[in-house]
Amino acid sequence: MSADTEAVLVRPADAHNARLVANVHPPDWRNPTPAPSYNLVVIGAGTAGLVTAAGAAGLGAKVALVEKYLLGGDCLSVGCVPSKAVIRCSRATFDANEAGRFGVRVGAPAQADFPAVMERMRKLRADLSPHDSAQRFAKLGVDVFLGEAQFTGPDTIQVAGKTLRFKRAVIATGARALQPPIPGLAEAGYLTNETVFSLTQRPGRLAVIGGGPIGCELAQAFQRLGSQVSLLHKNAHLLDREDMDAAALVQRAFVHEGIAMRLNAKITRVERNGGGKLVCYEAQGTEETLAVDEILAGAGRAPNVEGLNLEAVGVQYDPRKGVLVNDCLQTTNPRIYAAGDVCLTWKFTHAADFSARIVIQNALFLGRKKASALTMPWCTYTDPEIAHVGLYERDARERGIEVDTYVREFKEVDRAVLDGEEEGFVKFHVRKGRDEILGATIVARHAGEMISEVSVAMAARMGLGKLAAVIHPYPTQAEALRQCGDAYNRTRLTPSVKKWMGRWLAWQRS
Numbered sequence: 001m002s003a004d005t006e007a008v009l010v011r012p013a014d015a016h017n018a019r020l021v022a023n024v025h026p027p028d029w030r031n032p033t034p035a036p037s038y039n040l041v042v043i044g045a046g047t048a049g050l051v052t053a054a055g056a057a058g059l060g061a062k063v064a065l066v067e068k069y070l071l072g073g074d075c076l077s078v079g080c081v082p083s084k085a086v087i088r089c090s091r092a093t094f095d096a097n098e099a100g101r102f103g104v105r106v107g108a109p110a111q112a113d114f115p116a117v118m119e120r121m122r123k124l125r126a127d128l129s130p131h132d133s134a135q136r137f138a139k140l141g142v143d144v145f146l147g148e149a150q151f152t153g154p155d156t157i158q159v160a161g162k163t164l165r166f167k168r169a170v171i172a173t174g175a176r177a178l179q180p181p182i183p184g185l186a187e188a189g190y191l192t193n194e195t196v197f198s199l200t201q202r203p204g205r206l207a208v209i210g211g212g213p214i215g216c217e218l219a220q221a222f223q224r225l226g227s228q229v230s231l232l233h234k235n236a237h238l239l240d241r242e243d244m245d246a247a248a249l250v251q252r253a254f255v256h257e258g259i260a261m262r263l264n265a266k267i268t269r270v271e272r273n274g275g276g277k278l279v280c281y282e283a284q285g286t287e288e289t290l291a292v293d294e295i296l297a298g299a300g301r302a303p304n305v306e307g308l309n310l311e312a313v314g315v316q317y318d319p320r321k322g323v324l325v326n327d328c329l330q331t332t333n334p335r336i337y338a339a340g341d342v343c344l345t346w347k348f349t350h351a352a353d354f355s356a357r358i359v360i361q362n363a364l365f366l367g368r369k370k371a372s373a374l375t376m377p378w379c380t381y382t383d384p385e386i387a388h389v390g391l392y393e394r395d396a397r398e399r400g401i402e403v404d405t406y407v408r409e410f411k412e413v414d415r416a417v418l419d420g421e422e423e424g425f426v427k428f429h430v431r432k433g434r435d436e437i438l439g440a441t442i443v444a445r446h447a448g449e450m451i452s453e454v455s456v457a458m459a460a461r462m463g464l465g466k467l468a469a470v471i472h473p474y475p476t477q478a479e480a481l482r483q484c485g486d487a488y489n490r491t492r493l494t495p496s497v498k499k500w501m502g503r504w505l506a507w508q509r510s
């Protein structure tokens with residue numbers, strides 16, 4: 001019997017990508033015969049869709065999962081997984097070239113073997129793919145349909161000529177790279193996260209458009225792998241969402257590593273230039289041009305709301321914000337929910353995961369779980385990393401909340417000094433007059449590993465003062481967190497308490 005889905009090709013067509021595709025869009029897949037009715041039909045098999053489908057099926061629901069391209073979505077194929085694999089190799093190259101700082105001689109400057117770096121990434125991506133595979137989800141009891149889904153009626157979805165009838169549906173169609181409205185860019189051609197991981201040859205000169213998390217991570221990775229990277233960003237500092245002092249440390253590292261920074265840059269047009277491209281931009285009132293071999297656009301994400309026929313089922317959406325949902329992740333059609341990038345401002349895999357858990361409870365079990373109750377950390381995987389959870393000081397100010405801020409710089413933390421990783425800090429915002437952590441930012445080489453401790457404290461409503469009482473092994477960089485707690489506790493030592501203690505000790509001596 002022949003397959004009833006279209007075959008997909010992930011470039012380059014090598015054995016690793018064939019293994020990936022065999023798992024997440026099997027060429028010989030046959031869609032099952034639809035059940036008469038489903039408790040839940042999930043559109044999109046990225047993290048949000050997979051978690052929703054697996055969780056609901058595990059609780060006994062009859063579930064259909066529809067995916068038009070690759071199960072695993074962006075995270076597995078063109079997002080977190082390939083980017084972190086490539087970043088790891090770029091760090092190895094950087095560290096080899098920094099070895100002299102540690103008294104280690106490695107001879108000639110280390111150079112990344114770009115084709116080998118990309119092959120390693122493809123291999124690891126294929127290695128991780130069985131977890132998201134169609135076969136695994138079928139074994140979990142989920143009816144997996146490959147094809148593009150569209151609403152056709154109040155309780156029906158069509159896919160590959162089959163009709164799926166649902167009691168509840170979940171839109172988990174994710175987001176894609178925004179096409180920057182720059183004249184000439186589309187004609188000249190450019191890379192996005194959807195194509196950059198198919199490269200097998202390193203671009204000699206690379207312009208990265210956008211200084212957000214994706215642009216910054218990939219700009220630094222490619223610079224370290226040997227491209228000459230120019231990073232163009234429309235604002236005065238990178239990583240707009242982060243505090244200026246945090247972003248400044250990343251910016252300083254970029255300049256030190258030789259990335260050509262073009263801040264406050266407004267790109268006016270792109271032209272073809274022989275085999276390469278010419279990026280024309282204005283900065284500080286002057287017109288400049290930049291000749292490059294490739295352009296990578298990382299200038300924001302657009303939710304995938306088109307082609308679903310949402311109008312027919314009364315699901316409201318905004319082309320920029322995505323599907324509109326209430327705090328329970330219910331759309332304007334009470335039988336239809338949404339999860340992940342298509343509806344959240346937090347566009348992270350872990351956010352997609354936890355929004356899916358909320359949807360399972362609310363859609364199937366009359367739950368009232370709220371997205372606003374989530375404690376959501378995130379991390380940008382530059383070097384140093386910036387990780388954050390909770391409120392920024394500006395958020396607190398906007399909400400009229402007064403905060404006290406505690407900062408510990410890594411140059412004061414023994415382990416960071418010994419590691420040669422003094423650049424960075426831990427910063428806590430605590431509600432004034434109460435031992436309540438409202439938010440924290442960490443800038444450190446492994447900030448992403450450290451932020452979870454703060455998330456645990458916040459989720460458990462543990463104050464900064466209590467964190468000071470948690471013993472941390474010496475020497476670790478995470479001691480910086482405890483040291484902020486010590487700083488907090490010192491402020492509790494009011495003059496009258498100090499006076500009382502002085503009197504007590506004097507009496508003990510007498």
Ligand SMILES: Cc1cc2nc3c(=O)[nH]c(=O)nc-3n(C[C@H](O)[C@H](O)[C@H](O)COP(=O)(O)OP(=O)(O)OC[C@H]3O[C@@H](n4cnc5c(N)ncnc54)[C@H](O)[C@@H]3O)c2cc1C
Pocket residue numbers: 043044045046047048049066067068069070071072073074075078079080081083084147148149150172173174175193214304307308339340341342346347348349350351352381
């Ligand atoms: C370069 C890059 C690096 C990233 N790094 C990180 C990171 O380090 N950490 C982190 O937390 N996040 C990271 N992210 C973000 C993360 O990838 C996303 O937040 C996550 O993938 C969102 O999951 P999702 O399920 O909402 O959407 P997606 O993963 O986009 O999945 C949506 C799925 O729906 C399918 N679909 C769409 N329309 C239809 C339709 N009509 N019918 C059937 N199927 C459909 C799509 O094909 C897709 O497979 C990164 C993103 C990028 C681009």
